[in-house]
Amino acid sequence: MPPRLSARALFWWGAGLMLAAFVATRVLWRLANGVTADGLQSILVEVAHAISTTTTLAYSIGAALIGAAFVVRALEPAGGQVSPRDEGRVPDVER
Numbered sequence: 025m026p027p028r029l030s031a032r033a034l035f036w037w038g039a040g041l042m043l044a045a046f047v048a049t050r051v052l053w054r055l056a057n058g059v060t061a062d063g064l065q066s067i068l069v070e071v072a073h074a075i076s077t078t079t080t081l082a083y084s085i086g087a088a089l090i091g092a093a094f095v096v097r098a099l100e101p102a103g104g105q106v107s108p109r110d111e112g113r114v115p116d117v118e119r
Contacts, residue, residue: 031097038089
């Protein structure tokens, strides 16, 4: 069985993606707006527009991972323990 992400890991991966997207967006726009040469500024603005799609996607995926963390945590058994009635049960998975 492949390892699965815990609720804590989902939360922190989502928070990291959102933070990285936020920082990348701010840095790109500061670079683009801080340049005084018109030719270079227009190139940096175009690059920032192209990368902003990726940062928006990363921000959205990060938010979805944080939401998934709350769902996974709500669906986990209390304390993460297997209930006594499920101890000897074999999962119904075909290989």
